[in-house]
Structures are given as C-alpha cells and as structure tokens.
Amino acid sequence: MLSQTLIEWTTRVWNVVTGCSKLSKGCKNCYAERMARRLKGMRVEKYENGFEVTLHPELLNYPKTLKTPSLIFVNSMSDLFHALVPLEFIDLTFKVMAECPQHIFQILTKRSERLAQISAELSWPTNVWIGVSVEDSENVCRLDDLRKVPTANRFVSFEPLLGPIENANLSGIAWVIVGGESGPKSRTIEADWVRTLRDQCQREQIPFFFKQWGGRLKKKAGRILDGREWLEFPSDMTEVREAR
Numbered sequence: 001m002l003s004q005t006l007i008e009w010t011t012r013v014w015n016v017v018t019g020c021s022k023l024s025k026g027c028k029n030c031y032a033e034r035m036a037r038r039l040k041g042m043r044v045e046k047y048e049n050g051f052e053v054t055l056h057p058e059l060l061n062y063p064k065t066l067k068t069p070s071l072i073f074v075n076s077m078s079d080l081f082h083a084l085v086p087l088e089f090i091d092l093t094f095k096v097m098a099e100c101p102q103h104i105f106q107i108l109t110k111r112s113e114r115l116a117q118i119s120a121e122l123s124w125p126t127n128v129w130i131g132v133s134v135e136d137s138e139n140v141c142r143l144d145d146l147r148k149v150p151t152a153n154r155f156v157s158f159e160p161l162l163g164p165i166e167n168a169n170l171s172g173i174a175w176v177i178v179g180g181e182s183g184p185k186s187r188t189i190e191a192d193w194v195r196t197l198r199d200q201c202q203r204e205q206i207p208f209f210f211k212q213w214g215g216r217l218k219k220k221a222g223r224i225l226d227g228r229e230w231l232e233f234p235s236d237m238t239e240v241r242e243a244r
Helices: 031-041 087-098 114-123 141-146 190-205 235-243
Strands: 002-003 012-014 073-074 104-109 130-133 154-158 175-179 210-212
Touching: 073 130, 073 235, 087 114, 087 130, 104 114, 104 141, 104 235, 114 130, 130 141, 141 154, 175 190, 190 210
Parallel strands: 012 073, 073 104, 104 130, 130 154, 154 175, 175 210
Antiparallel strands: 002 012
C-alpha cells in the first residue's frame, strides 16, 4: 500500500520490494532491516521472508488509486536496483510511475553501478526523481554513475553521513539531503561535515535539506543548523506539497 510516513522529505512510501543486503558502511545499522525483523516477528504477511529480497507485484497499481498529488518514496524497505530485482519488474514499476503524473516518485539506491548499466533501458518520466545514497568520501563515485542516468531529476542523500566530504562533484545534481544516523548504536555526525555540504549547495544554488542530527533520541536532537532549519525542496516537489 501507499503508507503515510514520518520521513521528513516525503509524504508516502510505496514498497513494491522489501528486503535487501548490506553493501557498504552506511548499511551497518540499517533501520529497514530492524523493522523487517520486527514485522516478521509480528507475523505481518508481507514480511514473512524477513529481510530477504521479496517482490510484491500485487502492490504495483496502488499509486493509481491515490488521486491527491503526493511525494512517494519508492522502496523505503529495499533497493529497487538490487541485483535480485529483475529488470522486468523495475520496468513495470517505472511504467506505473509514468501512468501517475499527479505524483512525484523519489527513488534512492546504493547500487549505482547497476543503475547506470540499465538506465538506458528504462523510460524516465519527469515525475520520477532518482538519487544515490553516499555516506562517505569512499562512495562519492556513486555520483558519477548517477550522472549517466538520462534525466535532469537527480538527487543525493548524504545519510547517514559518516565522514567529511570535501568538494563533492555536484554537477548535474538538483537536490541534496543530509542526515545523521539514528537508532541504536548510531554513529556520530559532525556539524562541520554538514556545513561543508550546505555551503557547497549554496554556492552552486542547489536546494539543501538537512533531515536530522540523529542519535538514539533523534527527535530531541532535532535538525537546527546554525540557528535555523534547512528544508529546501526542488520547485516541482514544493508545488506537490502545497497542492495537498
């Protein structure tokens, strides 16, 4: 279904795939893995396989039932470009998104190599935003893969930000999200790491969204940076949010 969500930069989640596998340092304390195990323990049918990659074709058409324009995060509980997700299923997902122009769909992946490899085989409607997660300087190469996607709607989520990233190449990037890790055993984020990315976005006129400081008590830690919140969106997302 299209569940409402507390994720700050979207309004709903659409999990046509659940389950994933760890790929890099940012995956160490995966919230989706913790949640999937909890839901399996609660005997929620959709999570009977726990965190194993599982397709849910019965959920593909749900966006068509929602008429109110919404920001929809695709697969908050998985990665659409995981190797175990067939190209045919990815293509079906994209076709549904193209048939729902009232919504804006937001996709994040760490599998940037596969994204780059198959992007030419997919259609890229203007209501689809594609992004990569980059947690540290070792993985900024994902931005190079992202630039190979034939769309102008590219974004990056530096979350969980685990170290300084100086002079990231943000050419072709239209939106930046930054956030610290939250939950048990969360790793610390430094304010100067956030400021560096914010300042670069300001110089390059890229909307900047600071999601959270994170930690075990993320609500208490908040998201104030230098005396204010930074909650900038691309213009088309702002229009959808205001239309709700």
